[in-house]
Ligand SMILES: Nc1ncnc2c1ncn2[C@@H]1O[C@H](COP(=O)(O)OP(=O)(O)OP(=O)(O)O)[C@@H](O)[C@H]1O
């Protein structure tokens with residue numbers, strides 16, 4: 001990385017040389033303006049470097065400092081102990097950028113989150129934390145990364161090129177839409193009485209929902225538990241897909257034993273961000289894939305089930321007694 005000194009070396013010296021020559025040969029007004037423009041650009045560039053090197057300089061600003069002091073104690077558990085100078089920089093760098101901290105701050109002010117206690121899972125797209133809300137209930141806080149490694153690599157060649165501005169912003173917007181989509185899908189499924197974690201709030205790249213697990217660890221994934229009565233679980237999940245499709249008009253899209261937690265003796269479906277409505281051009285294809293995954297799980301667990309029957313059931317199951325319910329506020 002080029003530091004300020006290298007830059008001085010590369011850019012500063014020739015300028016000084018030119019300057020001393022210019023005393024003898026006064027520049028035209030156009031030349032002067034040109035040089036000023038160049039200098040302004042260099043300063044801008046240097047400021048940019050400083051910003052990037054001191055990624056967390058912003059914390060020293062009074063208004064952010066106050067915010068961070070307010071929430072620092074509440075997020076200690078999520079970051080390790082101690083002040084932000086010596087917490088796990090990787091988690092910090094990946095998850096807690098300025099806008100994410102501000103989003104958490106806002107949700108803490110509104111009571112949706114009180115504390116952020118410990119990381120439950122680190123994925124490519126998001127970190128999930130155990131937290132509590134103001135009522136002291138446990139909540140899962142899913143914080144989506146606003147910049148992944150691929151994006152970081154690409155953006156360095158684009159940012160700063162005046163022809164392509166605002167890409168970082170656009171990328172964040174896309175993440176935020178994704179988070180709101182997961183929140184809406186959760187609400188829709190929950191309203192049809194389906195067993196998903198209840199959504200508790202969403203803001204920017206942060207999604208809060210019911211926490212499934214104990215005080216120390218999240219509930220296990222369906223793929224990691226041995227099930228005594230696979231037929232009941234299979235029927236439960238088949239009904240899930242049927243209600244979701246026929247009533248909720250929604251396809252999960254990634255319905256696998258990795259995205260189903262075994263909680264309180266029942267399967268609970270998570271990770272619904274990629275869920276699409278039935279008018280989506282790929283909805284039927286996704287539905288067949290979801291049902292196939294369930295049938296495969298059934299077969300692995302000794303059930304004699306086949307895709308054709310399962311598909312028929314999902315499309316035709318009599319659900320006339322299934323009604324929408326009001327979600328608690
Ligand atoms: N509500 C919850 N309660 C407890 N743990 C949860 C909850 N939601 C997610 N988790 C944990 O976080 C992990 C990742 O969650 P999720 O699948 O929603 O995120 P993801 O970013 O899509 O991750 P992956 O790419 O690994 O699928 C889950 O496997 C589970 O262990």
Ligand SMILES: [Mg+2]
Nearest residue numbers: 258259270271
């Ligand atoms: Mg997942």
